[in-house]
Amino acid sequence: NAGVTQTPKFQVLKxxxxxxxxxxxxxxxxxxxxxxxxxxxxxxxxxxxxGAGITxxxxxxxxxxxxxxxxxxFPLRLLSAAPSQTSVYFCASGRAFSxxxxxGPGTRLTVT
Amino acid sequence: EDKVVQSPLSLVxxxxxxxxxxxxxxxxxxxxxxxxxxxxxxxxxxxxxxxSGIEKKSGxxxxxxxxxxxxxxxxxxxxQTGDSAIYLCAVTSGNTGKLIFGQGTTLQVKP
Numbered sequence: 001n002a003g004v005t006q007t008p009k010f011q012v013l014k015x016x017x018x019x020x021x022x023x024x025x026x027x028x029x030x031x032x033x034x035x036x037x038x039x040x041x042x043x044x045x046x047x048x049x050x051g052a053g054i055t056x057x058x059x060x061x062x063x064x065x066x067x068x069x070x071x072x073x074f075p076l077r078l079l080s081a082a083p084s085q086t087s088v089y090f091c092a093s094g095r096a097f098s099x100x101x102x103x104g105p106g107t108r109l110t111v112t
Numbered sequence: 113e114d115k116v117v118q119s120p121l122s123l124v125x126x127x128x129x130x131x132x133x134x135x136x137x138x139x140x141x142x143x144x145x146x147x148x149x150x151x152x153x154x155x156x157x158x159x160x161x162x163x164s165g166i167e168k169k170s171g172x173x174x175x176x177x178x179x180x181x182x183x184x185x186x187x188x189x190x191x192q193t194g195d196s197a198i199y200l201c202a203v204t205s206g207n208t209g210k211l212i213f214g215q216g217t218t219l220q221v222k223p
Binding site: 030031033035040041042043044045048050058059090092094096097099100101102103104105106 | 116118121143144146153154155156157160162200202204207209210211212213214215216
């Protein structure tokens with residue numbers, strides 16, 4: 001099993017550009033989530049999904065869109081990048097009702 | 113609003129010391145509390161606690177939950193330089209798989 005994979009590992013964007021961060025898991029987990037990590041702020045939940053076709057907002061959803069068309073994939077779209085979105089982004093997955101989540105390696109995004 | 117607060121935010125100790133990291137929470141519909149260790153990459157799972165008063169142990173690390181007082185502690189005995197990391201506390205609320213994280217405690221263990 002590859003676990004949770006994320007691409008790309010690093011990305012630099014200009015303000016106003018759009019892009020999609022990819023996340024995939026091969027563990028057949030129902031739950032998938034996106035977090036961003038900024039210094040001194042722990043991890044903050046952006047969007048999450050409890051199954052294919054079902055998504056909901058977390059603490060900091062503005063400027064991001066998600067969709068979950070399959071169990072395996074949960075892409076995060078930045079619609080119009082802003083410098084405030086410079087961060088490290090983690091995708092995580094977990095089994096329903098198990099509460100433990102497994103994290104991907106992260107994507108470091110810089111918006112100039 | 114759901115909230116998780118960790119203390120201290122940073123800590124510097126010497127090898128062999130014992131450290132205690134704190135995590136307090138206020139969440140509706142509490143389900144579990146989790147501890148993660150993060151060393152310059154993705155967080156890795158340490159413990160999950162759901163019942164009050166039951167200690168979880170793994171080697172030199174142990175953790176306990178107090179659901180009445182809404183806090184948990186993570187103890188590390190005989191610290192080693194390899195314990196240097198950010199320790200993250202997170203709480204699940206409801207059955208959605210959402211994790212609400214604290215700010216993290218940065219631990220530095222000096223030789």
